[in-house]
Amino acid sequence: MEGGGGGGEEWLRPMDAEQLRECGHRMVDFVADYYKSIEAFPVLSQPGYLKELLPDSAPRQPDTLDSIFDDIRQKIIPGVTHWQSPNYFAYYPSNSSTAGFLGEMLSAAFNIVGFSWITSPAATELEVIVLDWFAKMLQLPSQFLSTALGGGVIQGTASEAVLVALLAARDRALKKHGKQSLEKLVVYASDQTHSSLQKACQIAGIFSENFRVVIADCNKNYAVASEAVSEALSIDLSSGLIPFFICATVGTTSSSAVDPLPELGQIAKSYDMWFHIDAAYAGSACICPEYRHHLNGVEEADSFNMNAHKWFLTNFDCSLLWVKDKSFLIQLLSTNPEYLKNKASQANSVVDFKDWQIPLGRRFRSLKLWMVLRLYGVDNLQSYIRKHIHLAEHFEQLLISDSRFEVVTRRTFSLVCFRLVPPTSDQDNGRKLNYDLMDGVNSSGQIFITHAVLSGKFVLRFAVGAPLTEEQHVDAAWKLLQDEATKVLGKMV
Amino acid sequence: MEGGGGGGEEWLRPMDAEQLRECGHRMVDFVADYYKSIEAFPVLSQPGYLKELLPDSAPRQPDTLDSIFDDIRQKIIPGVTHWQSPNYFAYYPSNSSTAGFLGEMLSAAFNIVGFSWITSPAATELEVIVLDWFAKMLQLPSQFLSTALGGGVIQGTASEAVLVALLAARDRALKKHGKQSLEKLVVYASDQTHSSLQKACQIAGIFSENFRVVIADCNKNYAVASEAVSEALSIDLSSGLIPFFICATVGTTSSSAVDPLPELGQIAKSYDMWFHIDAAYAGSACICPEYRHHLNGVEEADSFNMNAHKWFLTNFDCSLLWVKDKSFLIQLLSTNPEYLKNKASQANSVVDFKDWQIPLGRRFRSLKLWMVLRLYGVDNLQSYIRKHIHLAEHFEQLLISDSRFEVVTRRTFSLVCFRLVPPTSDQDNGRKLNYDLMDGVNSSGQIFITHAVLSGKFVLRFAVGAPLTEEQHVDAAWKLLQDEATKVLGKMV
Known part of the structure; x- marks a missing residue:
């Protein structure tokens, strides 16, 4: 060549x-x-x-x-x-950073396939260490550390994290209740839970009629009410079904609501169910002491997930999953063919992350997370989070100053849910009005925002979190929204 | 900050x-x-x-x-x-290349999350185009092209490819036979099939007693005999079970055997089963006309997989999956939450690859494959494959020249399976002898090889395929093996 x-x-x-x-x-x-x-x-x-x-x-x-x-x-x-534009406010962010980029370069250069410890001990060992670091930053209970029965692992995405948790829970329940009992297993979540749980249920073979979607409480800012979960659970129990999995969210996709972890954890404990916490987006904020209380109740969780690739300067993909008892994952996901056997694995003296995830192969992803932590340091990472939350507060204040708009749900982190208030005569409760506003600003190419629907209301989402976003970008976005609002309201008259 | x-x-x-x-x-x-x-x-x-x-x-x-x-x-x-050392001959290769590395850099720089077309149209469109290019290079049937009902998609790994195929097949069978029939569904593969299928069965909830492992035929170089599959299938049918999935391999992990695709395809067709082909490693060779015949029979496949990240200069991860009818994947894997809705998706005018895979998020992986194809060109890529196969032939000749060694299976691609012939008096048929040989050369740090077991024989694998490997490296490895052989044989006396 x-x-x-x-x-x-x-x-x-x-x-x-x-x-x-x-x-x-x-x-x-x-x-x-x-x-x-x-x-x-x-x-x-x-x-x-x-x-x-x-x-x-x-x-x-x-x-x-x-x-x-x-x-x-x-x-x-x-x-x-x-996605890296400072004017990107859609979905949730997907942070690139200089440190993350350098980590991706080095990982691509080594290009190892780290399925077993032997295939690059540094890859496995660095992952164990960095996930312990991160668990400590989040003040996760010590059972989630590698020094206990649990431990952390980097998955590709939150979808894979909830899937392996669900599968481990399924197999634990089938072992207890008999493998013919799949049709009786029931999953609980709210209508605000990420769609990846529904997909995980489809994959795991959970019967679709046993995916129990509890309507979140609009009076609790779209967190689920634990009483509603208990109620659904009682009905299922009396029908002879087997509740086995609860998924709680810290920072829902539509409005960054926080489910009541302590109460849901208690329910899970009472009925010997698996308790999974999805903090994909908002987990990053919980490294700041003033936001850590949102994780209270994590003590009862069997598995906890956050995405370093969202709002933590670590290039996609890097989803962190901790489990309290790794043996459930390993029982489900391990295989031991002859051609992968080696002294270290056979002696059971090492971690083989192939047994903690769906794929066999895996990249050296701990490098980029390690470089982000090293090159920025925890203090700066906290400042980074606080800055975005401050910018979201600022945007919220701007909205409040213009009576044509309303803030739809209480802001908790860096996401603001808002809309143009429709005239009372409006047939579709502002759906078209706000859709047109969104379509107008997005079509300009100047910003990108997305939407959600809460209690039938079409709501616009303004998610601050791109690494380059500064106050000037929020101000410019606001100006654009105001101008477009004038246009679309004008058309209604 | x-x-x-x-x-x-x-x-x-x-x-x-x-x-x-x-x-x-x-x-x-x-x-x-x-x-x-x-x-x-x-x-x-x-x-x-x-x-x-x-x-x-x-x-x-x-x-x-x-x-x-x-x-x-x-x-x-x-x-x-x-893994990128020219002296790496273990497992199968995991190629890095200048083009692949540049592609990874650019993908990390954009750092988009391409779940839906709208989140970066170029990412989805380039993937569709490049997978069509690749299908043409492999001369896959036109049904696998995006212009037909099928199409290609980049998965992370072959494990994920076989999993989504198995899940699609499972749901197709459950739809036909009733959703209570999971316990009757039977999967067929050989004992040489990659362990990722066993793992996929565990995930999909296939009953472990219904994972039918047919012993491969040692007289057919460890390909499976289609008669043995038919036989197993008849017994299952007469027991009231439902055969629904056959996995064939082109280039098995232990010895790069090629299963009889046309015969297995016919069986699958006769019983309305899903037919999956795993060509993770050897698929690369099939871009050369002289190796393409190994894919004859792919016409009957429902899904076909090869890993561009193994022996095709595309950095890990990049596993290519083609399906003949994408609707089975989409039915299984799609979700449609409000917060992901957008004009293009709702109009059904675009491909949303989130519905073709397990995770929601996905990297811009088509960039690196596109850059590999563009910067090297098909002619050079064919030369690259042929060079490695030639080096494997050369190593085979060296083995034949030294009567202490034997070539255990016929070489088909760039993998050579060999061992030191044990004395007839040897208690464990050369297991310890060859283990010690492997351990000796690996401990030297000069090369890395791995092993397999075939018909109880402990066999050493020499897989040529690292981008920097030249004849001098093969010669040096051979010298090292000869010297170490002298040592371990000496210890036996």
Whole structure:
């Protein structure tokens, strides 16, 4: 694969240190230039038609890096939604950072596949250490540390975290009640729980009629009322069903509500159910002492999850799962084929993370989390979180100052749920009005926000959390929303 | 998070284009230097005790990048198993490449979460295009293209690919036979099938007694005999069970055997079963016309999988799955919560890959595969594969030249299975002898090989496939094996 091409450029060999150096430097400049000019791009892409721009089969002969860069600029970037833009306020954030980026580079360079400890002891050991660090930052109970029966592991996403928890709970229940009892197993969650739980139930084979969705309490800011869970549970018990899993959320997707962990934990304990806590987004805030109380009750949890890849400067993917008793995961997920056997694993003296997750292979993801913690330090990470919450407070104050708007739910972290108040005569309770407002500001390319529906109200979500977002961006977004509001209200008259 | 630290170095801000540029350049040099000196490291790490080298909690104050680099050199690298070393012959390869590395960098820089088309149209569209390119390179039937009912998707690993296939098959069967019939569903595979299928069955709730493991035929180089599958199937049918899934392998893990696809496909078709093909490793070879015949029979498959992250220069993870009818995946894996709704998805005019996989979130992985295909081109990629197969042939010839060794199975691709022939008097048929040989060469740090067991024989595996491996490395490995053989044979006397 030597080959020389036109234009005097030498073709790439599969791997050559000096070519990697040269191309790598060029890519670093490309990436730095991208960040430098990121505000120039429409946040939400107005996509082209990539299919018509690219050939319909792979090239037989190599192209140059120059032509790749040209295509990225002209064909790829116009179809990218810029999650790292300071004007990105959609869904929840997905943080990149310099430290996280460097960690991704190094992890891609080693390119190890860390299924067993032996395949790179440093990868497993660093993960164990860093997850213990993080557990201490969150003041998780000591049973979640690697020094106890539990421990932490990096999953790809919160979906995988809740899935492995659900599967471990399922198998624990089937062992107790008999493997024919699958059809009786009941899962409890609120209508504000992330859809990944529903998907996990579909995968685990939980009967769809046994996925018990309890309507969250609009008077409790859309947290679930534990009494409502108890009530549903009593009915199921009297029908001969077997409640086995409760999922609570700290920071729901629609409105960042916090479910009552102590009460739900008590229910789970009373009925020998698995108690999972999904703090995917808001877990990051709980490293600050003033927000830690939202995790009170975690003592009763069997599993706890937060996403370092959301609001914690660690590039996607990096979802942290802790369990109180790792043996349930390992019983479910381990296999031990001859070709993976090795002295260390056979002696049971090491952790093999393949037995804690769905896939066999896994990347060296602890590197980026370690680098984020090392290069920023806990104090700065707390400041980072507080700054975003402060910006969300600021946005909330702006909303309150304009009587055309209302803040729909109490803000807890860095998400603000709001809407334009519809005229009382409005047929659809402001749905079209607010949809048009959202569509208007998103179509401008200047910001990107998304929506939710709460008690039938169409609500706009303003989630602060991109690393580059400053007060000026919040102010500009507010100005844009005000102007667009004037437009859409004007059209109603 | 401005802060200045000691030593005049400015602390990192969460994201700053110029800091990213400076640090990124330093990391590129670090990575290039790593590749330059990679042969100096023991391939299989002799790990230290990382826990004792690192503090037991995260730092409150930031550290410098210099101190990170020092720690990587002194504490991390000694515990890394160097999968990219030219002297790595273990398991199957996990290729890094300059193109793949650049793709990972760019993907980490955009750091988008591509669950729905709207979250970055380019990510979804490029994936569709590149998977179509790849399907054409493999000459997959046109039903697997996005222009038909099927299509391709990038999964994290082959484990996830077989899991989603199995789950789709399970739900198809339950829909047909009633949802109480889970306990009757039977899966067929050989004892050479990868353990990820067993794990998928555990996850899907398939009863363990219904995981039918057919012993592969030692006379067919450890491919399964279709007659043996038919026989097992007849017994199950007469017991009232429901056969619903057959997994065939092109390139088994232990010995790279190729199951008889046409015959197994016919069986699957006759009994309305799902037919999955796992070509995780050997799929790469099938881009060469002279190896394509190993895929004959893929016409009957419902799903086909190969790992671009093994032997195709695309950094981990990048596992390609094609299905003939995407609706089975989507029925199983889709959820449609309000907060993810958007015009494009509601209009059903786009692909939302969240509905083709276990997790919700996903990285922009098509970038790296696109860059591998563009920067190397199909001709060079074919040469790359052929070169490794040639090196494996060369190693095979070396083995044949030394009567102390035997080649245990016929070589098909770039894996050679061999062993030291034990004296006829040997109590354990050469197990200890060959284990000691393996342990000896691995302990030297000069190469890394792994083992398998075939018909009770302890067999050594020599898998050529690291991007930097040249004939000189194979020759040096052979010399090392010969010398170590002399030692371990000497000890027997």
